[in-house]
């Protein structure tokens with residue numbers, strides 16, 4: 001089931017998380033970076049960080065940004081990955097619901113527009129960030145999903161179709177096997 005009232009258009013687009021620099025976030029005018037888990041900072045359905053992710057979290061924090069995880073995954077998994085990346089984790093977030101974004105922003109003492117949310121899904125990450133008034137940052141998913149429940153399949157196809165209309169290729173080959 002997809003919701004036509006959602007704004008799916010990312011404000012920024014990168015190939016992958018580790019391609020985003022502290023300078024990029026400075027230009028966005030944000031202080032808090034919220035990062036999605038699956039296929040953004042860890043491989044889908046695993047506890048394995050994507051290549052360079054641990055170093056990336058360290059570097060972005062050292063540049064003076066607050067970094068948190070906001071995932072729709074279960075709480076314990078977010079908590080464990082938070083330990084791995086050295087940051088707080090909020091979830092399960094049920095993005096595009098904005099409750100956990102609001103909690104993270106409030107605890108960090110920032111306005112919604114001073115927060116970026118980086119994620120690989122339009123209907124959850126990007127729609128949620130746009131709804132909250134945060135800066136929405138889309139990254140290509142790291143690899144094909146391990147498992148797509150039947151009720152998500154239409155949303156996945158809608159996502160690919162929508163990306164074409166805004167000239168973003170969903171081609172996974174560029175980063176799939178890195």
Ligand SMILES: [Mg+2]
Nearest residue numbers: 036038039120
């Ligand atoms: Mg994801």
